[in-house]
Amino acid sequence: MQASKTSRLRNSSPGDRVFDICNVIFMVCLMIVTMYPFVNMIAVSFNDANDAVRGGIYLWPRMWTLNNYKYIFGESDIYHATLISLLRTVTGTAVSVFCTAMLAFTVSRQEFVLRKFVTLFFVITMYFSGGLIPGYLLIRNLGLTDSFWVYIVPGVIGVFNMIIIRSFIEGLPEGILESARIDGAGEFTTFIRVVLPLTIPAMATVSLFVAVGQWNSWFDVFLYNSSNINLSTLQYELMKILQTTNTSATAGAVEAYQSAENAVRVTPTSLRATMTIIASVPILMVYPFLQRYFVQGMTVGGVKG
Amino acid sequence: MEKPVYSVNSDPQVKSPGMNKTNLFFSRLIQQRTLAFMCLPFVIWAFVFKYLPIWGWTMAFQNYKPARSFSEQEWAGLKHFRILFEDSTFYRVLRNTLVMSTIQLILGFVTAITLALLLNELKNIIFKRVVQTVSYLPHFISWVVASSIVLTVLSPDGIINLLLTKLHLLDKPELWMGKGNYFWGILAGTQVWKDVGWNTIIYLAAITSIDPSQYEAAEIDGASRFQRMLNITLPGLKPVIIILLIMNLGNILESGFEPQYLLGNGMNLEYSENLDIFVLKYGLGMGSFSLGTAAGIFKTVVSFIFLFSANHIAKRMGESRLF
Numbered sequence: 001m002q003a004s005k006t007s008r009l010r011n012s013s014p015g016d017r018v019f020d021i022c023n024v025i026f027m028v029c030l031m032i033v034t035m036y037p038f039v040n041m042i043a044v045s046f047n048d049a050n051d052a053v054r055g056g057i058y059l060w061p062r063m064w065t066l067n068n069y070k071y072i073f074g075e076s077d078i079y080h081a082t083l084i085s086l087l088r089t090v091t092g093t094a095v096s097v098f099c100t101a102m103l104a105f106t107v108s109r110q111e112f113v114l115r116k117f118v119t120l121f122f123v124i125t126m127y128f129s130g131g132l133i134p135g136y137l138l139i140r141n142l143g144l145t146d147s148f149w150v151y152i153v154p155g156v157i158g159v160f161n162m163i164i165i166r167s168f169i170e171g172l173p174e175g176i177l178e179s180a181r182i183d184g185a186g187e188f189t190t191f192i193r194v195v196l197p198l199t200i201p202a203m204a205t206v207s208l209f210v211a212v213g214q215w216n217s218w219f220d221v222f223l224y225n226s227s228n229i230n231l232s233t234l235q236y237e238l239m240k241i242l243q244t245t246n247t248s249a250t251a252g253a254v255e256a257y258q259s260a261e262n263a264v265r266v267t268p269t270s271l272r273a274t275m276t277i278i279a280s281v282p283i284l285m286v287y288p289f290l291q292r293y294f295v296q297g298m299t300v301g302g303v304k305g
Numbered sequence: 306m307e308k309p310v311y312s313v314n315s316d317p318q319v320k321s322p323g324m325n326k327t328n329l330f331f332s333r334l335i336q337q338r339t340l341a342f343m344c345l346p347f348v349i350w351a352f353v354f355k356y357l358p359i360w361g362w363t364m365a366f367q368n369y370k371p372a373r374s375f376s377e378q379e380w381a382g383l384k385h386f387r388i389l390f391e392d393s394t395f396y397r398v399l400r401n402t403l404v405m406s407t408i409q410l411i412l413g414f415v416t417a418i419t420l421a422l423l424l425n426e427l428k429n430i431i432f433k434r435v436v437q438t439v440s441y442l443p444h445f446i447s448w449v450v451a452s453s454i455v456l457t458v459l460s461p462d463g464i465i466n467l468l469l470t471k472l473h474l475l476d477k478p479e480l481w482m483g484k485g486n487y488f489w490g491i492l493a494g495t496q497v498w499k500d501v502g503w504n505t506i507i508y509l510a511a512i513t514s515i516d517p518s519q520y521e522a523a524e525i526d527g528a529s530r531f532q533r534m535l536n537i538t539l540p541g542l543k544p545v546i547i548i549l550l551i552m553n554l555g556n557i558l559e560s561g562f563e564p565q566y567l568l569g570n571g572m573n574l575e576y577s578e579n580l581d582i583f584v585l586k587y588g589l590g591m592g593s594f595s596l597g598t599a600a601g602i603f604k605t606v607v608s609f610i611f612l613f614s615a616n617h618i619a620k621r622m623g624e625s626r627l628f
Contacts, residue, residue: 013529015529015530015531016529016530019426019530019531020426020428023423023426023427024427024432026423027423027424027427027432027436030420030436030439030440031435031436031439031440033498034439034440034442034443034498034502035439035442036464037454037457037458038442038454040457040458040464041453041454041457044457055462056462058464099346099347102343102344102347103343103344103347105343106340106341106343106344107344109340111337112337112340113330113333113334113337114334114337114340114341114344118344118348121348121351122351125351125355125356127555127609127612128359128605128609129355129358129359129605130355130357130358130359130360130361130362130601131358131361131362131584131598131601131602131604131605132581132584132585132588132589132597132601133361133364133584133588133589133594133597133598133601134358134359134360134361134362134364134598134601135358135361136589137358137361137364137371137594138353138354138357138358138361142353153354154354156347156350157347157350157351186339187339187340187343188339188343191343212445215447216446216447216448216449216450217447218447218449219562219563223589235447235449235450238449238450238453239449239567242449242452242453242456242567243567245456272453272457273453273457275453276450276453276454279446279447279449279450280445280446280447280450283445283446284442284445284446287441287442287445288438291437291438291441295506295510298506298507298510299506299507299510
């Protein structure tokens, strides 16, 4: 910001102007490279499935149709998986953000005697973990496999998120907490009535991070719930389609989808494109509005963490 | 910062001369019991979910059988580590892990810093905002979606093959995912595509804290835009770069798991399999929990050595450091 402000003060030399033009061209190319795959996926998802197999669809569908979307939402497994994805995103985010904020509140209090111990206890876990197999056996021994709770309970606290919220609370004016106490509010009331409403910017950032993580995760489904189709999520269903395509067992898959009793016909290509769009659109609709918050949150967390 | 907020609550005057330190601690803890109860459930949670699994490391020194209780397990000493270090597959996945994470480390740093410097030079604030928003987009999508995109873009009739054949750089479409020696490049490209925008956030924040008078002085001395970028902005980023470098060196064996697992297939297995996939395949897939855990321990220990060495070197060089 400062740099651009100062550079505006002086007359730009021809060399500088060439640099500026190249820079803008580069940025436009960058945006095209970033956006193109999504535009292409959208085009394929709105194109007739059998026509799309011919290839050659890039920016715009050749034969408009909504059949791919109709098929997917008519398919009960995928529809159910979408509901589970939504449910885990909403529940998981609410639980994790509330708990993480409560923990952050306690360790933000300078006079709390356990502050250093608790902070260290959590920060260590950022660098040290038991690893995949001990973690897997723990979840199995706790009886969390084959249940919805395995999506929520292991993610109750995010340490990085806790650091973001803690830094934010520490930045609040001291008098606010003091006056709450003078008014006779207990610690818990202070947290709910005073701290939570004031930390909304930090909570927005953390909610976005947690929600994105919940919505995007498939590995926990794969590890713990792969045998139970009722607990499958959208990303996991997409992952299964991806694996069939990647290992090029496509021919069999085409037949399977076309012989389905559903009247609408889809191909793996269209199915994949459509599910890719469904799996990414909710997040892409939300994140630009939270940009101001997460940029701030990343900066604080990045420096302190 | 260190000043107590609730001075009334934690008044040090409560301390009477006869009271020792432990008593003072407990009397304050009782005063602060609400706070203690508010964090207690999470401390228990962390103990169960983060610390208890470390106990599972004992499995690496046993011939672990899931059905038996701990006292019934048969101890095996370092047998599983020996098996691991004699396994040629282990060396292959270790090579893949190191190569992939090194490429990712270097390329990730260079591209993010370059993009941050260039973004900083954009004069139109609205255009800059738009570029930034667009560049954050791929960070938020899952690796499943990203892999789906990569497979589409690189498919025989995908855009890459189309462009390359149109430009006569290729005679016929290439099977990108079918040849192992392309895998590292594809992975590196995908990772840059996904995270380069996101990684600029921290550099751009650091740039705003550079003293503007430095730019003014350089301007008076007749330094060009490019010279100022190299001689003021880049050195101004040095502390951030070093801290991030230390943190990333600690992750040198974390080459990622999801992209390799999702983009890997039978034909590029030689190059795509890394340590995490090895643990998953041998440990959970084939049920040799002990061997998988041994590989996991190896990973954690090496990561720690890297983290501490990098931190130590930074300290010796008089640079900013992590701890």
